[in-house]
Amino acid sequence: MRRVLLVLLLTGLIISAVFAGGEKESEGFKIGYVCNSFNDTFQTYVMDASEGYFADKDGYTMVLQDAQEDVIRQQDLVNTFIAQGVDALIVVPVDTSAMDPIVRAAEEAGIPLCFVNRNPYGEKSLPKNVYYVGSQEIIAGQQQMNSMGELLGGKGGVGILMGKLDNEGALKRTEGNESVISDKYPGITILAKETGNWQRDQGMTLTENWLTAYGTKLNGILANNDEMALGAVEALKAAGREDVYVMGVDAIPDAKVAVGNGSLAATVLQDAVGQGAGASDVIYKVLNGDSADSVTMIPFVLITKENLADFQ
Amino acid sequence: MKQQLHKLIVKLLRISEIGSLSGLLIIVLVFSLLSEHFLTWTNFVGIFTMTAELGIIAIGVTFLMISGEFDLSVGSVFAVAPMTGAILMNSGISPFFSFLAGLFVAALIGGLNGFVLIKTKIPSFIVTLGSMMFFRGLLLAVSGGFQISYIGQNNSFLEVLGGKIFLGMRASGIWFIIGTIFFSYILNRTKYGNHVFAVGGNQEAAKAIGINVSKVKIINFVACSVMAGLAGFTMFGRFNSIDPTAGLQLELEAIAAAVIGGVLLTGGYGSIIGAFIGAFLIGILRSGLILAGAPSYWYKAFIGIVLVVSVILNTKIRKAATG
């Protein structure tokens, strides 16, 4: 009997602890932010910037939620936010092809919705009250490849470390790499194109295998993000190869250090702060009755050793 | 003559690693036919390094499974231990003590799993499923989703854990070999090892002979967790940073490695060398498919088939060997 009571008591404690954590609802605007995954380092920078934008603005609170890379959970979170009565939504899509239900839900609730970083609409125009803040992913890939083409002098072999295959960023960046090769550098061949799922260790594994398979034919590695690029750097270090250029995207702190010491040839700054704050800015304007552009593009910047100092 | 041959065959079949070993040979053969780069030293070293982390975990998991229990939380511990270490190192504590503290946390988690199991008699599958989710969540809460990089300059200790040593080998490979030898020794050479087999093979018999079954199980949970923590540290040593998502789903691969290596799910049978081979086989499959030019997701489908086939094969061999 005592044990049963104890168990129930514990459950009660957990629940009340949970309530204690709940914040009292305040007057003013409440914005729901659904991140694709809190484990996605880049996205946490975007999220922090977005939250930070409202830090000095009275009457605005932002609630952060984690979709854990699960489309259904993302939908559930959006619906829960709406039930709770949020005034606006910011969403980083888990899967850009699966955003219709979320758009519909926001529309029914009559609240503005801003997508960040990943654009479900691609080239198409956005519906009313739906916004996008981000970068044109294809440009990152083009900037990477242009720089790589120069370094290699227009010839050689490269490998592409792709992010998750169902992700728009991964597909577009790779597309950017490929388009520059076919337009400008016909002398460069793509030796391999494999997915490292954005992960450092998988990027390393793939590179190790490429080194085995292609040896000195491999001259450059284009990674869809810095994590995988850094993995490639490790693999190259281990193999004692210093002649292979590696490039990433995102300009995370580790990557900037690597650019500084020359192990990474370049990274492309996807402006996390610009995107996060940009999204909040759009929502802020809309909530205040101002007009906002339906699409806001935040530019990419190529960071090399030369201009690194500007970004520290 | 014929009888001698028969005896030899039975003797061969009695080696508990025979199934995984022959599987390994077949796979090596297939891949060396498919890719000319497969049978090279660099490739071997590459595979070995990749396998090391999975392998170190698989050693612990096998050790625990022989005593008849499961651990699904190793993937989380794999990240928790080095994360603890990284936070302490960055706060200025010496890398060695941070390392010990990380392993201590891993040991605590293992002890907790074992303790809850003994006290509540809930199947270990559920207990460790709960602790897997709990600690993965805790990781996220503590790290905020960011990977933690070592900011200090004292890299020598990290080098020992996961740095490059010679001929392209990484220290993690050495740890893997040391772990294999150490646990093989414990299992086959010490009194405790016999007790582990006895507890997994026949709990009642073990009790009757005066073995403290609960103690053996808790110790094994701790050992399993510490190995997962050690594996996490070698990964940390390789990258100088640790990601909160590290080790996701690694628990299932580790169990797969153990099972391919011939361990019995019900306990009482299995070998560390088998786990070594099992992990190596998984590593080969992963890299061999890439070298052979297959899209990387073929790996998933293959690993499942290898798992099921190897278990069926191991069962059959065991039957043939024991009549």
Next chain:
Amino acid sequence: MSEEKYILQMSNIVKTFPGVKALRGVELNVKPGEIHALMGENGAGKSTLVNCLAGIHNPTSGEIIYDGEKVGNYNTAQALEMGISMIHQELSPVFHRPIMENIWLGREPLNRFGFVDHKKMYEMSKEVLKEIDLDEDPKTLMVSLTVAKMQMIEIAKAVSYDSKLIIMDEPTSALTDKEVKQLFRIMRKLKDQGKSIIYISHKIEEVYEVTDKVTIYRDGQFIGTEATSNLVVSKLINMMVGRDVNEMLPKVKCPIGDIKLEIKNLTHSHLFKDISFTVKRGEILGIAGLVGSGRTEVIETVFGIRSSVSGEIFIDGKKVEINKPRDAIAHHMALLTEDRRLSGIFPMLSVRLNMVIANISTYLNKLGLVKEKMLKNECDEYVKKIQVKTPGLMQKIEKLSGGNQQKVLVARWLMTKPDILFLDEPTRGIDVGTKAEIHKIITKLAGEGKSIVMISSELPEVMGMSDRILIMHEGRVTGIVENTKDLTQEDLMAYATNTVA
């Protein structure tokens, strides 16, 4: 003075389990260098007594003097340390480990680094095995040994503990003649070394062959201890059975019809050979024989649980193929298994589901759904008919008493409307009142024209119930006799021990 001469003196041992008084103040005295048999029917208390001795149970009250000292409240590990080993009927080795590790489990020899000294262990094992004349490599895995060899290893283990007292619980039940001879040789050798052996067996001829003394128990009570050579077989049996058969179960004669079931030359690879018998409508065929004589195995084979090497089964003169229990059920057979807990009840499930599981197809409507109401009514009817004492149909069956569980199982099979019923020890472990009720049900079923095959270890039961009795010995039929007034238990025992004059 005389106390010095005993290695073991147990007196006034009482052991109660919840609801059962298994031992009611029994005694046992064993001298050094003596092979001492314990005999009695199932449930007489032999096993409980030796379990108390080996530290598996602690007696509720009573005194144990071992090696001149009063001992009490010890566990199995401590018993081993004291020099009391027990070789269980159901062996439980650590299967996938070598012989030597099984022998030295818990006391492995260590070298000076604290590691297990395998070489030493190997040598020590060799020595122990040699002592019992067993030529087996200590590195062989247990799982690849025969049961007999595993038993020898258990004996080796006892020897390695330097035990003064070795308990053997029905050690020969799974052995071949040759293996039994070897076992006896080892037992005599141990005896010569001054060790004492407590030997439990149902096999009378073995008791006479190897033991020095016999102690007989019945219903948890001590009946007597005699020197084996001074005890004639008939007196032994009388002491074991101890009651008049006819008083207890008056046989009701029912009209007997044509042959319903015929078994011809049923043979199993090693358990039994050339079994042939018939059962008629309305007839009860009793099967007697000692434990391990192959009775249960024959019935399980007929019912499709085991597979036979050769042999034929005819029902109503037509040959039938039975490979699975469901084939047997399709031919209107039913089997009440011997081990209620292992293969009978579903402990956690309701009485109702336990009753209907073999026969659900009967209660399905056109859509394949169970007709709950009809099913409930039918269950209620059977509960009433065979007087199952249960608070309700939804009660978990494990909460019922053994006798009521057995009644539920009887109901399960009756609901399949069988023509042929196999009952394997239908009243084992059941209190006297319920036993009589089950006997009445069986007789009534025979009266309805069903054919019944009943295995029982209790001779009074077999003799009280059966029309004819089939007796088995070591996998063969040694006799099929009409159950007439002249038949005595001694006659049956003679068949069962294959000592018919």
Next chain:
Amino acid sequence: MTATGSSVINKIDFKQILQKYGIVFVLILMIVGISIAEPAFLSRSNIFNVLTQSSIFGIMALGLTFVIISKGIDLSVGSILALSGVVLASLGQAASATSKYFPNMGELPVFIPILAALSIGALCGGISGALIAKTKIPAFIATLGMMTIARGMALIYSDGRPISTLVPSLTALGGKIFGFIPVPVIIFFIAIGISSVLLQMTKFGKNVYAIGGNITAAEVSGVNVSKNLILIYAYSGLLAGLAAVVFAGRVGSVHPGAATGYELTAIAATTIGGTSHAGGIGTIWGAFVGALVLAVMRNGLTLIGVDAYWQQITEGVIIIVAVVIDMRKNAKKD
């Protein structure tokens, strides 16, 4: 003997009620607590939210209830959802889709993709079941194998990409009827109905309990154990296929990485609902309550603004606590 038997029964006290309905109390406690903290929880739309949110892993939990009652485990349901899902999506793409899986195929009648998803699910499950029944390998291994095989097949089939732009009649399955009743909830309830009938009122259901309760006794009682094992896992797979239909309806697109880890959520829901891993015990109703506990927890934690970082931790603790309650219920009295 009989006297003790009946006295146990008469002692229906507070403790027994608490043990038997412990998890329902936990659910009520949670609902009451959350509604006090955030009244919006009890709004009609949010109640439907919770039900919708429980539908996908809830449907899987129904199948797992059969599996776990039979003393097995099925780790493959999440992957089966993904495999059935990508096939369903490839057959159910609208004519307007930009990247069509079958470029030359028109729009098929909606029942074809649905049927395909259900059959693939049942087939995958059936294969696991056959492996378990025929080769006697543990269910854990067979379904772990199926888990990675099905996930791999989904990746191979879809070439790693999501398949999107489904026909409206499919996405309608994720929408609402009468403007407020979500179709997934209706599908979930229908699946609950069918599963309860199957488990409680058919021979198959009784056999499931028997196999989990005592497999030897079941064989002796004439139950065709291997056939039933195959059916049990096939049904679990079939429901994973049904979950894929709901998934596709709700999302309008299926990617091969869909539903990763759902098997564990579904197992958790089943376990919380009181289905015992010792076999022979469990109900469909319990699986529903278990799924609700998880959904209410997730929804509630979000509503009252609990730090998202702490949600996973809470989930782990609640599972353990629920199982402890469950173990107390089924534990034999000392």
